[in-house]
Amino acid sequence: MPRTLYDKIIDAHTVCRLDDHGQVLLYVDRTILNEYTSPQAFSGLREAGRTVWNPSAALMVVDHVNPTVSHRTLEVADKEAAAQIAYFRENARDFGIELFDILDPRQGIEHVVAPEQGLVMPGMVVAAGDSHTTAYGALGALGFGIGTSDIEHYLATQTLVYRRLKTLRITVDGDLAPGVTPKDLVMEVIRRIGADGATGYAVEFAGPAIDAMGVEGRMTVCTMIVEAGARGAIIAADEKVLAYIQGRPRAPKGALWSQAAEAWLALRTDEGAIFDREVHLVAEDVAPMVTWGTSPDQAAVITGTVPAPEAEAEPGRRAALSRALDYMGLAPGAALDGITISHAFIGSCTNARIEDLRDAARVLRGRRVAAGVRAIIVPGSTQVRAQAEREGLDRVFSAAGFEWRQSGCSMCLAMNDDVLRPGDRCASSTNRNFEGRQGKGARTHLMSPAMVAAAAIAGHLADVRTFSTQEEVA
Amino acid sequence: MQPFIRVTGPAAPFPQPNVDTDVIMPKQFLKGVDRKGLDRGVFYDLRFGPDGQPRADFILNRPGWQGARFLVVGPNFGCGSSREHAVWGLAQLGIRALIGTSFAGIFNDNCQRNGILTVTLDAAVIDDLMTRVGQPSANGLTIDLPEQTITVDADGHIIPFAIEALRRDALIQGLDGVSATLARHAQAIRAFEDGHRQANPWFY
Secondary structure: OOOOHHHHHHHHOEEEEOOOOOEEEEEOOEEEEOOOOOHHHHHHHHHHOOOOOOHHHEEEEOOOOOOOOOOOOOOOOOHHHHHHHHHHHHHHHHHOOEEEOOOOOOOEOHHHHHHHOOOOOOOOEEEEOOHHHHHHHHHOOEEEEOOHHHHHHHHHHOEEEEEOOEEEEEEEEOOOOOOOOHHHHHHHHHHHHOOOOOOOEEEEEEOHHHHHOOHHHHHHHHHHHHHHOOOEEEOOOOHHHHHHHOOOOOOOOHHHHHHHHHHHHHOOOOOOOOOOEEEEEEHHHOOOEEEOOOOOOOEEEOOOEOOOHHHOOOHHHHHHHHHHHHHHOOOOOOEHHHOEOOEEEEOOOOOOOHHHHHHHHHHHOOOOOOOOOEEEEOOOEHHHHHHHHHOOHHHHHHHHOEEEOOOOOHHHOOOOOOOOOOOOEEEEOOOOOOOOOOOOOOEEEEOOHHHHHHHHHHOEOOOHHHOOOOOOOO | OOOOOEEEEEEEEEOOOOOEHHHHOOHHHOOOOOOOOHHHHOOHHHHEOOOOOEOOOOHHHOOOOOOOOEEEEOOOEOEOOOOOHHHHHHHHOOOOEEEEOOEOHHHHHHHHHOOOEEEEOOHHHHHHHHHHHOOHHHOEEEEEOOOOEEEEOOOOEEEEOOOOHHHHHHHHHOOOHHHHHHHHHHHHHHHHHHHHHHHOHHHO
16 A cells, blocks of 8 residues: 555554554654753653663754853853753763763754754654754654653653654645745745644645755755644655765765665655645745744735734634734734834744855845844854854854854744843744743744845845845955 | 542633643743742743732633633644643643643643643534633533543533543553553564664664
8 A cells, every 4th residue: 555755654663553543652763852851851760760772862952041142151151051051961971972062063953953963864753852853854754842751751762652643745836936935935834724734744745846945945844834733744855865964974874875875765655645634835826924923824925914803703713813913013904014123033943054044145245234123143053153154154144233143042932041022023034923932022023034134124024025135245 | 640530620711722832831931950830830921910920810810710620722722842841830730631622742742741631622512611611600520531521510511522542541540651661662672673773774
């Protein structure tokens, strides 16, 4: 019987079936641990006197609570953050797991770092204590987020008690238009299917627009589809994925590489395999998107307006829309490209890789951030930062008036000291516009890095397609 | 883990859709290395005013719903971040079950691992239950997990629900998942791992 790529990966990782309703004991190849969701898992192991099943199948990266100021130190001023990092180091040492600490040249956001190191490969199952673990789907691996109890279960057993998901294929035909990015595509998908549109599903992305997309763009798409509730995302590996992985520190070498590459290219959904649900989009229908509300599906094309609650038929959703507009301080009917911002933020696992920074730099070259806007760039990893500096992008950002920071999750969730104040309004390349996400009372508008750059220059949300772009410094 | 067998108590309505874990447990409560004190953080910005005092209009602060053991919730409850702190906080606040039309995946698993029962029912049933528990005089429920029923205490109205046996039994027994897996499957995992390594030597 023809099988989906998801089914093949689950079948290949099933240790045993636990019932007749799709529950299995699932073998997990890798995890990446951060300092805020892992401490209690390690404490659980310590209390029970357990060891880690395979320490070499885990990597620990400090990313959520560390400062991103340009000159940082191993010591962190915030006492609670310092305690989390100290315990993280202790756990790395005691359980024998590799740690990328704050000053490590390989440090960065876990979902940027793991692919960078070649730790994620097609056909793998990667589960980690962060919801955006879906990122790894871009490399043909099944990635999904887990809570701390499941981190502990993974560390102790290399497995999870897992319920097989329904499958949803999202096929994107055509080509994305100039100025339209993978971020816009995934935001349009979420707008269409809703914040719970993929709840209970593993999503496979396919189609010409996905094939044409670079690996980093696919990471943006796979990372963010969790905002539609997807519990896993995957895109079949192709030559681009192989080119991305080859030569990375942990990638297989020599004869093993050739063997792996052959196996990886063969790993795809069979012709005729049946998905539980299919969604089709045409790439040409996608335009630059921004969110206007407090849920990622509350989004519209930048040329549009803030919707009226009355337009929403379902009472629960109408009330939620009303509440969102109240929180966001927006009036129905207002033009989206007239919304004034106080902050611009380019960062996060969704959009802070080198291609994202290049996109932003093309818009920022020869231009200045508008008066009254504080603009910040936090690269996805320390390696991305170094690469950007080799390309001179840091000088473009600095000349435009952006702060050029060190790597971390930073203002995507504001667990470190990068926090907005009540009433601040931020154009943000991140993935969540929840109430209070970037700071209590702060207002977030999600968009692509290029759109953040455009908004920073204009001082208000703006259509990047109206900006000429420059490849080189004028 | 506290076993869930038969629990009686007040239920509170929480009808908003897409309640995310940032709202359930804001960031300032995520900075511990243990699970202590998270009951204070639950719905913090909704529950407490800028002065740290309870907001009188918030459902869990209102007479009749204080001390709620159950929440009847809107769709996609618990979406967003994987932070288990949200569930630890709910458990510490005394919440034993959540009843709604759908739950976000990671959140749902986190509830299961911490002895919080999630019951999924059709929208019409939830709408009716939401209305019932919106009246403080009639918001008492009894959930019997072995029987798979919710009883509205005021009038004896019974709502049956479905749950996979594996999940149900783990909740009833209050099983520690790690112990159970190691006791039952450690050998199978080792055997599987040997084969997996041979099939995918590049993973190791």
